Each structure stands twice: as structure tokens, then as C-alpha cells.
Amino acid sequence: MFVPISHRTRHPGLSDVTSDRPVSRIDQAWPVVIALAAVIVFIVFLVQGSLLMAAVMALTTVVAAAVLVTLVTGTDWLNWSRRPFPHLRGHR
Numbered sequence: 001m002f003v004p005i006s007h008r009t010r011h012p013g014l015s016d017v018t019s020d021r022p023v024s025r026i027d028q029a030w031p032v033v034i035a036l037a038a039v040i041v042f043i044v045f046l047v048q049g050s051l052l053m054a055a056v057m058a059l060t061t062v063v064a065a066a067v068l069v070t071l072v073t074g075t076d077w078l079n080w081s082r083r084p085f086p087h088l089r090g091h092r
Contacts, residue, residue: 027073034065 041061045054 030069034062034069037065038062 038058038061042054042058045057
């Protein structure tokens with residue numbers, strides 16, 4: 001028996017998968033680490049170059065860090081969500 005794609009993430013006997021996972025201190029520290037990295041990059045490029053280059057490089061640091069955090073947390077969420085619920089993948 002095949003389960004339609006629209007019903008693959010919901011199971012009547014289970015609560016929502018995203019609400020069961022607690023938020024860790026590492027998840028809460030990402031914004032602070034990103035801001036600190038952007039400030040450090042801004043100061044380094046301000047000393048070595050111009051204000052415009054420092055602002056652009058700080059913004060680039062924030063965007064690159066946000067992409068990295070999205071990839072890391074997304075991969076972690078996929079690995080975590082598939083481990084305890086093998087029946088959501090279609091295995092019986």
C-alpha cells in the first residue's frame with residue numbers, strides 16, 4: 001500500500017515532529033557567533049581597507065554564515081526526524 005505524498009509527514013498517532021525536539025544551547029548560540037564573526041570581519045577590513053569594503057565583507061560574512069547554519073541545521077533535522085520514525089519513510 002502506498003501513502004500519498006501529502007500524508008507522508010503526518011501520522012494520526014504521532015504529534016508534530018518539530019515540536020518534540022528541545023532547543024539546545026548550541027541552537028541558541030548561532031546568532032551570537034554569526035554577529036561576532038561579522039563584527040570581527042568588519043573591524044579587520046575597516047583597518048585594512050575602506051568603510052565600504054568593510055561593510056560589504058561583514059554583510060557577506062552574515063549571508064555565508066546564515067547559509068551554513070541553514071545547511072547544518074537542515075541536515076541535522078533530516079537525520080533526527082528519520083531516525084525515530086522509520087514508518088514515515090514507508091518501511092513496515
